[in-house]
Amino acid sequence: MPRIMAFDYGTKRIGVAVTDPLQMIATGLDTIHPNQIVDYLKRYLQTEQVELFIVGEPKQMDNTPSQSAMHVKGFVNLLKKTFPDTPVEMMDERFTSKMASAAILAGGVKKSGRQDKGLVDTVSAVILLQSWMERKSFGF
Template identity: 80%
Template structure:
């Protein structure tokens, strides 16, 4: 069974998470600079089939798009252009970074790990993917 891949998009880093082949468990995969994401995905998908992309949708508390929404739309358009055969779904990403920071803190991570923004982005993508999976 192909995997499902989720992205926590940022202009400096993109956190990536994937499901296992049976689509039961979400796992953090990596953090990649936006300029390297397409090359990274092409290489990854040569080894592992991916059936769907889930992209975090940045929203304000009042449900309106946040300032970073335009960057996310550009990323989604790039994914559509590069991988037209893979469906893309948007999923509300509110609070994923705060939840990721709390999860890292609860795990007993050292201070240097807690301050690693790449780790926060990867855990955020994992939380995003878990949330999407739970809606089914």
């Protein structure tokens, strides 16, 4: 069964997470600079099948797009153009960074590790993907 891949997009870093082949577990894969994401994905897709891309949709508390929404839209367009056979789905990413920071803290990571923004981005992508998987399993 192909994997599902999720992205926590940022202008400096993109957190990447992926499911196992049975689509039961979300795992942090990497943090990639936006300029390197296409090459990274091309290499990854040479060895792994991915059936769907999930991209975090940045929203404000009133459900309107946040300031970074235009950058995310550009990233989604890039994915669709470069990988036209892989559908892209958006998912609300509110609170994923706060949840990621809390999970890292609860995991006992030392202060130097907690300050690693790349780690936060990767864990945010995992939370995003896990939330999508839970939503799917409950039929939302």
